[in-house]
Amino acid sequence: MNDNKVVWEILHGTDLDKIVSKAHSIPSGYEIAHIKVQYINHEYVLTTIAVANDDSLIDMLKSLGD
Numbered sequence: 001m002n003d004n005k006v007v008w009e010i011l012h013g014t015d016l017d018k019i020v021s022k023a024h025s026i027p028s029g030y031e032i033a034h035i036k037v038q039y040i041n042h043e044y045v046l047t048t049i050a051v052a053n054d055d056s057l058i059d060m061l062k063s064l065g066d
Contacts, residue, residue, distance in 0.1 A: 005052040012045045019046045026050045
């Protein structure tokens with residue numbers, strides 16, 4: 001897998017709306033393929049994986065949530 005096709009980010013804080021808004025500020029040309037929200041130690045932890053325009057990679061990552 002080519003690393004420049006994947007953007008992986010972990011965000012955390014107590015304001016879930018603010019974290020989700022920040023998660024949507026991904027680079028142009030990328031699509032969020034996987035997102036996971038957890039509540040750990042009194043704060044939200046949001047993990048996102050965004051991929052460049054690669055349909056097979058996007059489909060594979062979206063299936064992780066199934």
